[in-house]
Amino acid sequence: MRKMAGLVLIIGVLAWVGGCLPFDPGLPPAAQWVLLYSDSFSNDDSFGWYQGYGTNHEWWIENGRYHAVLPNWDWYDYVYNEDRTYGLTDFHLKVDTLQEGYTSDHAWGVVFRTQGESFYTFEISEDGYMGFFLHTAQGWADGYEWELCTAINTSVLTDHIEIIAEGPNFTCIVNGVEVLHIQDWTLASGSIGFIVDSWDEPYVQVAFDNLEVWVKQ
Secondary structure (H helix, E strand, C coil): CCCCCCCCCEECCCCCCCCCCCCCCCCCCCCCEEEEEEECCCCCCCCCCCCEEECCEEEEEECCEEEEEECCCCEEEEEEEHHHHCCECCEEEEEEEEECCCCCCEEEEEEEEEECCEEEEEEEECCCEEEEEEEECCEECCCCCCEECCCCCCCCCEEEEEEEEECCEEEEEECCEEEEEEECCCCCCEEEEEEEEECCCCCEEEEEEEEEEEEEC
């Protein structure tokens, strides 16, 4: 199976220090996540999302989902909503995904901190792999490979993806399971969107729904 090269990343290992901290009434309250933007794609003209087609892609909103088709093999295509998610730094992204197509050799996911050709992406594949990658104007960064992910649904067609971004730290969640912790300083801010990959088979079709973007107040 053909899979893109990825990014040299530092895998973040979270550590907790035992013991109890003294209560300090002067401490400010913990930051809370508040909903910045959501889209159920119930509006066929949902603002800020590309809809159109070309030789290598088609994106459209219909029946409460944002659909993507890649008609060719060995291709990827991504979109992002600069109008609604411009300049995001820290966020908690949540989205439902659905495989709708005819191929058994593909991947899909989210892009974030997107600035034109520069973006991070977290993707999952139909055969149960996940990957976190960096793309810049120079192309895909090298050094990081796909990993097996048992949290991906391989027997049903729906998966829920979440990304928590806090500075250079990223937590990737699939179907409620934390599957990857990544640390990288390359991109500080940008927009949120979606990506689809085809490999050895054409006519990939995937849909996205129930997008939520939370930020800290």
